[in-house]
Amino acid sequence: MRSDPAEYQLIAPGTVAEVIRRLADEPGGWLPIAGGTDVMVQYAAGKLSARRLISIANLPELRGIEVLPHEIRIGACSTYTQIREHKVVTEEFPLLARAARWTGGVANQNRGTLGGNIVNASPAADSLPALLVYEANLILISVRGLRTVPYLGFHTGYKKMQLAPDELIQSVCLPRCYSGYLHYARKVGARNAQAISKVCVAALGKLRESRAVDVRVALGSVAPVPIRLDEIERVAIDKPLETDVIARCRAAVVRAIQPIDDVRSSARYRSAVAGNLVVEFLEQLLASGKTT
């Protein structure tokens, strides 16, 4: 049943300072809402349990992409459109630009935000595998100050994360060190726009004389949280990417993931596709002959 707007409060403070003060005064008392592309869907369906919302959509302090010599800092409320159109993101972090392009249609990309995608914590979120392989750091803000945490390990279980009730994500930092890498991403879904992934993968690799010196693979929609496959990295690094190594990587994928049967796909299909995509990535990496 549709929600009754009379039962919901929404406020829109003009500064981040005021938002975090409210969050500190009543931890867990307010649900931040940015572009609304997830929150409003729950609201429309009558499934939004929070009754008091605090808008963070239009705070300039949380928007914009700052390019520094060693990293870029993406304000948490930057939209997918801003991300996919940003020159440095498209050139140096193509996996993130591509994921932004795959998320929803243009109207949702104009509203949906990277920080919202992280906090919404869908196991199928297309942008999160990219953050895992680029080894993003998150800057969190509260009245207690700023703290930086690696995104790897931020999601600890289904919809669980290392974000205190009084904290907001302020920005997402990506180190600018991936030139010379092969960047690989695939989304498998019913269609590209608007379809939630059955499996999505982001991977990075670097070769030296046909040996992998760096290999990173992350998958979405195959476990309660987006996962980075450490075992592949152990199996493949410093080895020539020969058939048996690739086969061992494929077996490692199937062991590491915990896919489920749901409305979008089956565990068996997801398992087979995840393995196939990792093989495709490793074969492309081998073929690319990228060297340092």
Added chain:
Amino acid sequence: MNSPARIARNCEVSLTVNGRTETVRAFPMERLLDVLRRDLGLTGAKEGCGEGECGSCSVLMNGEVVNSCLIPILQAAGTTLITIEGLAAGPHLSQLQTAFLECGGSQCGICTPGMILAAHNLLSKNPEPTLGEIREALAGNLCRCTGYMQIFEAVLQAAQRVKGA
């Protein structure tokens, strides 16, 4: 179970819609779509899915296409909106509207306002789109009449006319 607390409908929001400044009194979580249709009488934006999947409620907010069913009215405060009603200049249709008519891009009409505004968003950023770019830009707008080909053709035609003008 206690019934949830109710708040007063006294959130005053001003915004510019099709060039006019409007002030409405609403609950802050009321959807922009409902305010447009009910309070402002602008029924061009349609409710399809109500969850940001179909694009029939599309409007332009500060020049970008958005789903008005996913925007609480408070977040629209101070913005500049264009709805399908604002695209024509009096009796004169826009190039896109004309092209939709000529190419048969509109049949039952439910998706048409959203399609045209999404196409407008594309052409404002990319005046000479390829067919692939048109398909991508309209992927968030569903049509169950045309099979899409006439719509893509209409957008291509409008782009060519604007270029030739």
